[in-house]
Amino acid sequence: MELLYQGKTKDIYQGLNQSMILKFKDDVTGTDGKFDPGANQIGLSIEGMGNLNLRLTTLFFQLLNQSGIPTHFIDSNLNENTMTVKSASVFGKGLEVITRFKATGSFIRRYGEYIEDGAKLNNYVEFTLKDDKRQDPLVTKDGLIALNILTNKQYEILIDLNIQIAQIIQKKLAEHGFDLYDIKLEFGYVNHPDNIILIDEISGGNMRVYKEGQLVDPIELAQYFNDL
Amino acid sequence: MELLYQGKTKDIYQGLNQSMILKFKDDVTGTDGKFDPGANQIGLSIEGMGNLNLRLTTLFFQLLNQSGIPTHFIDSNLNENTMTVKSASVFGKGLEVITRFKATGSFIRRYGEYIEDGAKLNNYVEFTLKDDKRQDPLVTKDGLIALNILTNKQYEILIDLNIQIAQIIQKKLAEHGFDLYDIKLEFGYVNHPDNIILIDEISGGNMRVYKEGQLVDPIELAQYFNDL
Numbered sequence: 236m237e238l239l240y241q242g243k244t245k246d247i248y249q250g251l252n253q254s255m256i257l258k259f260k261d262d263v264t265g266t267d268g269k270f271d272p273g274a275n276q277i278g279l280s281i282e283g284m285g286n287l288n289l290r291l292t293t294l295f296f297q298l299l300n301q302s303g304i305p306t307h308f309i310d311s312n313l314n315e316n317t318m319t320v321k322s323a324s325v326f327g328k329g330l331e332v333i334t335r336f337k338a339t340g341s342f343i344r345r346y347g348e349y350i351e352d353g354a355k356l357n358n359y360v361e362f363t364l365k366d367d368k369r370q371d372p373l374v375t376k377d378g379l380i381a382l383n384i385l386t387n388k389q390y391e392i393l394i395d396l397n398i399q400i401a402q403i404i405q406k407k408l409a410e411h412g413f414d415l416y417d418i419k420l421e422f423g424y425v426n427h428p429d430n431i432i433l434i435d436e437i438s439g440g441n442m443r444v445y446k447e448g449q450l451v452d453p454i455e456l457a458q459y460f461n462d463l
Numbered sequence: 464m465e466l467l468y469q470g471k472t473k474d475i476y477q478g479l480n481q482s483m484i485l486k487f488k489d490d491v492t493g494t495d496g497k498f499d500p501g502a503n504q505i506g507l508s509i510e511g512m513g514n515l516n517l518r519l520t521t522l523f524f525q526l527l528n529q530s531g532i533p534t535h536f537i538d539s540n541l542n543e544n545t546m547t548v549k550s551a552s553v554f555g556k557g558l559e560v561i562t563r564f565k566a567t568g569s570f571i572r573r574y575g576e577y578i579e580d581g582a583k584l585n586n587y588v589e590f591t592l593k594d595d596k597r598q599d600p601l602v603t604k605d606g607l608i609a610l611n612i613l614t615n616k617q618y619e620i621l622i623d624l625n626i627q628i629a630q631i632i633q634k635k636l637a638e639h640g641f642d643l644y645d646i647k648l649e650f651g652y653v654n655h656p657d658n659i660i661l662i663d664e665i666s667g668g669n670m671r672v673y674k675e676g677q678l679v680d681p682i683e684l685a686q687y688f689n690d691l
Contacts, residue, residue, distance in 0.1 A: 327577060328577075344597070345592075345597060345600040345601075345602070346592070346597075346600065346602070346606065346610055347597070348556060348592065348594050348596075348597065349555060349556075349592075349610040349611075349612065350609075350610060356609055357609065359605055359606070359609045360605065361603055361605070361606065364573075364574070364576065364577075366576050368576075369573060369574075369575070369576065372573040372574065372601075373573075373600075373601050373603070374573070374574070375589055375601070375603045375604065376603065376604065377587055377588065377589070378574065378587070378589065381578075381584055381585065381587045382574055382577040382578060383577075384577065
């Protein structure tokens with residue numbers, strides 16, 4: 236298989252018929268050896284993490300497909316730790332769309348003068364640019380349009396899709412007693428720029444989940460759903 | 464006079480009849496002894512700068528008042544380096560509204576992956592929170608509303624006012640061969656939260672002005688208009 240891109244937590248290979256194959260690795264992002272979904276560097280490597288992340292991602296993508304959300308998911312191979320997906324174009328050089336149900340992490344680092352950690356937010360959505368060198372800067376709607384990353388229409392579609400997806404994941408997690416604080420998703424498009432689909436993965440590394448007021452480690456979250 | 468607040472470049476005193484008196488100082492913001500309007504700390508002190516800034520601010524406020532823009536300006540005393548203004552409430556703990564005609568400064572530090580320094584922008588407006596500790600973080604429209612800093616209506620009024628003001632200043636500067644790249648303004652309200660007026664000052668420290676492709680020092684800009 237031809238390696239297209241070596242990512243922090245996944246490697247991407249060319250597949251057949253405009254598909255791509257994502258190989259899940261055991262690395263997770265973090266700071267000082269501690270898991271941090273907001274971090275830009277690899278924090279630690281945990282044996283079996285790639286497989287657990289793929290299982291959780293597969294569960295969520297199947298749930299979303301059943302709910303009618305367009306995604307890049309085709310199928311998963313749990314023995315090979317790979318997921319076959321539709322090949323999609325990304326916006327600009329990659330965009331992260333974050334829905335926040337409760338204020339924490341970088342939101343508090345920016346706006347801690349105005350809001351308490353853990354305070355409820357009303358489906359607040361924000362966009363950051365994938366740019367490690369510039370610490371994934373926040374960008375406004377007007378900025379996304381000025382930089383020719385999104386059109387007004389794409390922005391509206393993304394806001395709507397992101398909230399829908401976040402609410403589906405939130406509901407699923409809540410059924411098992413988990414409280415979703417925030418979730419960071421990536422999107423691309425196929426065939427037409429307005430034909431937007433969810434890409435990348437959906438695992439503990441994309442979200443902050445709490446249980447009884449305590450942050451749940453992504454390995455613990457993935458293990459929980461694997462053991463069901 | 465009762466001192467209400469000691470600022471970086473101005474001290475604020477209580478005036479009569481709900482007015483305040485701004486005393487312009489000779490300090491300007493900067494980094495490593497060099498002027499930088501985006502900096503949060505005092506970079507240097509220049510004798511006579513307070514008086515020059517007050518003169519330029521007075522010129523711009525008078526121009527804006529003639530153009531029908533609501534401002535806090537009442538009058539200036541050039542011998543005392545003071546300006547008497549209407550006492551206004553600020554939004555949250557202070558908000559800066561930036562109109563950018565050309566990309567430079569923090570816009571490039573954030574979005575340099577997508578745009579060249581000096582590239583034209585189409586009346587792009589952004590908001591930052593006045594919070595030295597957190598380096599004046601950028602905040603989106605949804606963020607301003609989630610943090611209860613602005614209502615939707617106030618946001619729209621501010622965007623509109625800021626562009627109008629920026630265009631008036633841009634035109635005035637252009638008449639003298641100066642090219643306005645960006646301008647940072649502050650607003651408050653009197654009597655009713657939607658009765659929004661321009662506050663603070665308008666001098667070289669609020670804007671980046673170029674002449675023949677070179678950044679113009681704020682003292683040079685103030686001196687130029689003083690010598691007219």
